[in-house]
Amino acid sequence: MNKLGLFGAAALATAFCFSSDARAVGDGDVSGAALDLVTAYVNNGTTTGNGGSFVTKAVKDALGWTSSQWLYYFGTSTLSAAKWYEQIVPPGGAAPTNFVEVDNIGDVDAGQIFAINATGSYTGHAAVIIGEPIDITPPNAFYTPYITGTKQWAVPIADSTGSEHGQNASYPDSRRSASGFTANVPGTAYIRLYSDATTGEILSYGWSVTATNDLNVYDQSERPFAIGELTVSP
Incomplete structure (x- = not known):
């Protein structure tokens, strides 16, 4: 049975449009490696662990590193x-060693890492971006809440999570089917980013495109987040 369900199959097919048709292990293609993990779940039921564990596996596969190499480096x-x-954002203001931070929406692209820091009881989350941001700012589309002076973007990701990234036919979570949401498995979905309408600076994020109020949108003071471009070579 197709584990992705009705919307999931379409979502996965769409996601693959963001990646190359052929990928070799160790070629540095983090987006492709993340999509391979989604395929492995669909075909074989293979899981990775959520959040950071999924991203670790994707980056490790993209670099083609053994466990010993990974342990030595990280x-x-x-x-x-x-x-x-x-x-991506080292403590104490130090410069990152393995990443270049991406803070402008015009520079967001497939293969980058989206990471939310732990705050309070929230343990954070991490995902792999698998395509370019899609403008969903009115009048292109309308998704509430609209924040004056900003542009809104749907950003395609691959991750493993226990919390669905919204229920939207245009921007689906592949783990949603007619029977419900399958938690804690690899899949594709969309998050929402808000950027300054003039400068493009990334200001806040929403867990889903279907977030309905300000309580579902977080800025850096509420839940620090970052996007990073990996600089380590295979």
């Missing part, structure tokens, strides 16, 4: 979402 077998955030 000092731990897997990076949590908070640790992925710290890779």
Whole structure:
């Protein structure tokens, strides 16, 4: 049975449009490696662990590194979402070693890492961006809440999560089917980013395109987040 369901099959087919048709392990294609993990779940039921564990597996596969190589370079077998955030935005204002931070919407692209830091009881989250942002600012489309002076973007991602990224036929979560949402497995979905309408600076994010009020949109003071371009070579 197709684990992705009705919307999921279409979502996965759409997601593959963002990636190359052929990918070799170790070629540095993080987006392709993330989509391979989604395919592995669809075909074989293979799971990865959520958030940071999914991203760790995708990046490790993209680099073609063994567990020993990974441990030598990063000092731990897997990076949590908070640790992925710290890779992009190191504590104390230090310069990142393995990433270039992306803070303008015009520079967001497939293969980059989206990471939300842990705050309070929230443990954070991490995902792989698999395509360019899609403008959903009125009048292109209308998704509430609209924040004056900003543009809104639907950003395609691959991740593993226990919380659905909204229920929207245009921007679906592939883990949604007629029977419900399948949690804690790899899939494709969309998050929402808000950018300054003039400068393009990324200001806040929403867990889904279908977030309905200000409580579902977070800025850096509420839940610090970052997007990073990996600079480590295979």
